[in-house]
Amino acid sequence: xxxxxxxxxxxxxxxxxxxxxxxxxxxxxxxxxxxxxxxxxxxxxxxxxxxxxxxxxxxxxxxxxxxxxxxxxxxxxxxxxxxxxxxxxxxxxxxxxxxxxxxxxxxxxxxxxxxxxxxxxxxxxxxxxxxxxxxxxxxxxxxxxxxxxxxxxxxxxxxxxxxxxxxxxxxxxxxxxxxxxxxxxxxxxxxxxxxxxxxxxxxxxxxxxxxxxxx
Amino acid sequence: xxxxxxxxxxxxxxxxxxxxxxxxxxxxxxxxxxxxxxxxxxxxxxxxxxxxxxxxxxxxxxxxxxxxxxxxxxxxxxxxxxxxxxxxxxxxxxxxxxxxxxxxxxxxxxxxxxxxxxxxxxxxxxxxxxxxxxxxxxxxxxxxxxxxxxxxxxxxxxxxxxxxxxxxxxxxxxxxxxxxxxxxxxxxxxxxxxxxxxxxxxxxxxxxxxxxxxx
Numbered sequence: 188x189x190x191x192x193x194x195x196x197x198x199x200x201x202x203x204x205x206x207x208x209x210x211x212x213x214x215x216x217x218x219x220x221x222x223x224x225x226x227x228x229x230x231x232x233x234x235x236x237x238x239x240x241x242x243x244x245x246x247x248x249x250x251x252x253x254x255x256x257x258x259x260x261x262x263x264x265x266x267x268x269x270x271x272x273x274x275x276x277x278x279x280x281x282x283x284x285x286x287x288x289x290x291x292x293x294x295x296x297x298x299x300x301x302x303x304x305x306x307x308x309x310x311x312x313x314x315x316x317x318x319x320x321x322x323x324x325x326x327x328x329x330x331x332x333x334x335x336x337x338x339x340x341x342x343x344x345x346x347x348x349x350x351x352x353x354x355x356x357x358x359x360x361x362x363x364x365x366x367x368x369x370x371x372x373x374x375x376x377x378x379x380x381x382x383x384x385x386x387x388x389x390x391x392x393x394x395x396x397x398x399x400x401x402x
Numbered sequence: 403x404x405x406x407x408x409x410x411x412x413x414x415x416x417x418x419x420x421x422x423x424x425x426x427x428x429x430x431x432x433x434x435x436x437x438x439x440x441x442x443x444x445x446x447x448x449x450x451x452x453x454x455x456x457x458x459x460x461x462x463x464x465x466x467x468x469x470x471x472x473x474x475x476x477x478x479x480x481x482x483x484x485x486x487x488x489x490x491x492x493x494x495x496x497x498x499x500x501x502x503x504x505x506x507x508x509x510x511x512x513x514x515x516x517x518x519x520x521x522x523x524x525x526x527x528x529x530x531x532x533x534x535x536x537x538x539x540x541x542x543x544x545x546x547x548x549x550x551x552x553x554x555x556x557x558x559x560x561x562x563x564x565x566x567x568x569x570x571x572x573x574x575x576x577x578x579x580x581x582x583x584x585x586x587x588x589x590x591x592x593x594x595x596x597x598x599x600x601x602x603x604x605x606x607x608x609x610x611x612x613x614x615x616x617x
Binding site for chain 1: 403405406407409410412413414421422444445446447449450451453454455457458459465469473474477478481516520524552553589
């Protein structure tokens with residue numbers, strides 16, 4: 188119960204990605220209000236979205252993939268951000284290295300809130316996600332790359348535009364999706380081409396780094 | 403993919419429950435900001451919390467319960483709120499009946515966005531949750547009742563105080579938790595007693611309805 192109470196904080200960890208949705212559709216539901224269009228996504232609802240994707244995209248995982256383990260993995264993969272915060276996907280190598288160290292320290296603290304046997308099994312699942320060696324981990328990591336691409340497309344460019352990301356940078360992330368699922372990889376590659384054609388994503392600009400893309 | 407894009411809207415459906423967490427703990431993470439303490443919880447992050455609870459509280463489910471099915475059930479149980487909105491747990495019978503009709507209409511529309519075989523299997527899972535006949539559905543429904551109780555306790559009273567809910571009303575919901583898991587039911591009953599003792603929840607006031615509790 189201490190663990191269940193502690194993880195509530197993931198709902199307050201904000202990601203770069205913004206919500207494209209304008210709130211509930213037709214029907215008597217409340218309007219978007221303060222939680223509506225344009226606000227930044229938090230890591231708890233991002234994790235929920237990935238878990239739903241694992242359920243409905245299961246057929247795109249390699250034969251024999253244990254989707255229950257994929258789902259559990261994506262549900263807990265961001266818990267370390269309660270201490271370490273979220274780092275933007277396109278941060279530089281030095282920032283990524285600092286983040287990895289901070290996340291390991293966070294995993295030590297957060298999983299230790301569970302009874303010993305559960306602490307060990309959930310920590311193993313988190314390590315598995317990070318190490319990306321099993322089919323489950325590769326598929327889960329692929330979903331984690333695909334979800335913000337879908338969000339950016341829906342938001343008319345989203346963080347690609349905001350941070351001046353170019354197609355070659357996105358395609359480097361698509362390799363991770365292909366590694367987890369060839370069919371989702373093809374889908375993502377196609378999505379990038381469409382985004383460039385639609386003017387939502389700048390084409391690869393010879394050597395242009397973040398900040399030099401569409402801005 | 404249309405379904406995956408559509409369900410993004412669940413992140414904008416607001417519940418009565420407010421977050422108690424003050425944002426990330428020690429470490430370099432960002433402060434609570436606009437997504438921090440006190441804002442209302444949305445149904446996507448609520449569903450994530452339930453799925454994490456299913457994983458870590460699995461041992462409290464009756465022997466033979468398929469936790470993978472419980473997890474999938476809690477992940478999708480609130481999707482209908484994209485059209486129907488969230489109804490407060492202590493709404494009256496007439497409101498509950500209207501809500502149930504709206505949710506069935508919503509289920510017809512939302513699950514139909516999936517390929518036919520998936521639409522049918524996810525709809526069956528949603529119906530199973532609603533009908534509360536299988537051990538998986540009973541356990542899932544119990545978690546759905548327990549989570550806001552934990553949130554209210556953490557928030558120093560939360561919606562109990564806000565809506566003048568009394569202990570007898572909460573204990574009626576505890577029966578649903580007991581039905582899914584005797585051990586979690588005992589835990590919840592104890593939680594109610596502690597909340598009353600701590601002055602966070604008004605004791606049963608002979609016949610007092612909503613609005614006449616602590617206010």
